[in-house]
Amino acid sequence: MAYAEETSALVQRLSELSTDLTAAERENLKFLLSMAAGGVLSGHAQKIPEPLRRSALGTTQRTLPKLLAGAREKFPTGIVYYGLAPFLSDADLSALDEESRAFRPAAERFMDHYVASGAPTARDISLSPMVLSFLTENVGEIAPTRRANYLYYDEPGLGIDPHVDKDEFSLNILTMLEHRAGSGQRSELILHPPGQDAIHLHLKAGESLIFFADSVTHQRTRTTADEAIRLVSFGYRTLGGTHE
Numbered sequence: 001m002a003y004a005e006e007t008s009a010l011v012q013r014l015s016e017l018s019t020d021l022t023a024a025e026r027e028n029l030k031f032l033l034s035m036a037a038g039g040v041l042s043g044h045a046q047k048i049p050e051p052l053r054r055s056a057l058g059t060t061q062r063t064l065p066k067l068l069a070g071a072r073e074k075f076p077t078g079i080v081y082y083g084l085a086p087f088l089s090d091a092d093l094s095a096l097d098e099e100s101r102a103f104r105p106a107a108e109r110f111m112d113h114y115v116a117s118g119a120p121t122a123r124d125i126s127l128s129p130m131v132l133s134f135l136t137e138n139v140g141e142i143a144p145t146r147r148a149n150y151l152y153y154d155e156p157g158l159g160i161d162p163h164v165d166k167d168e169f170s171l172n173i174l175t176m177l178e179h180r181a182g183s184g185q186r187s188e189l190i191l192h193p194p195g196q197d198a199i200h201l202h203l204k205a206g207e208s209l210i211f212f213a214d215s216v217t218h219q220r221t222r223t224t225a226d227e228a229i230r231l232v233s234f235g236y237r238t239l240g241g242t243h244e
């Protein structure tokens with residue numbers, strides 16, 4: 001059976017279907033596809049023959065960006081920027097670092113990591129003109145969601161399984177504040193762009209990743225003993241138009 005051809009046809013049919021859906025229905029379809037992609041990647045589909053599994057994964061991963069408007073097609077890996085961010089000053093980074101430490105006691109467990117929200121400095125920096133103009137120049141019109149979370153992976157075995165994010169973090173700036181190595185293999189961020197090898201990222205303190213978290217499946221591998229990771233995550237929505 002020609003799975004590759006069937007995958008292409010199905011991606012096309014699903015994309016066409018999505019144009020007839022309401023926004024809420026499209027969200028549901030997106031959610032189903034992202035759950036399916038996460039399930040296949042997490043190894044919950046071991047009994048399904050490999051070619052069919054690959055085809056199912058390809059269909060979900062290739063359909064997701066098509067359901068979402070904006071500049072996604074310009075970034076086939078989902079990555080918009082990776083490195084030391086020109087839009088964050090040293091003062092911004094140290095203010096975020098300090099606030100992240102202060103908010104650790106307020107962080108709540110979410111799945112297999114800890115999250116602190118409502119921090120004022122993080123929110124202000126996520127709305128700063130430097131950050132917003134960088135995003136607009138690179139991906140076109142965006143809307144900040146005013147969501148800025150501190151993330152903590154600072155106990156052994158913390159991490160997050162393959163998933164795509166919800167609307168509030170469609171476009172995500174993820175900045176590493178601290179990664180203290182443990183005794184075992186370092187936890188890493190892995191992106192799974194469709195039809196390509198997985199991308200393994202080791203963000204260093206002060207480095208940022210900007211990516212389309214709503215359309216590229218991603219995960220963080222588990223922390224080992226003594227390892228501690230602190231990140232800050234800013235959320236944005238894209239508004240459809242690209243900046244050509």
Ligand SMILES: [Fe+2]
Binds near residue numbers: 163
């Ligand atoms: Fe995520």
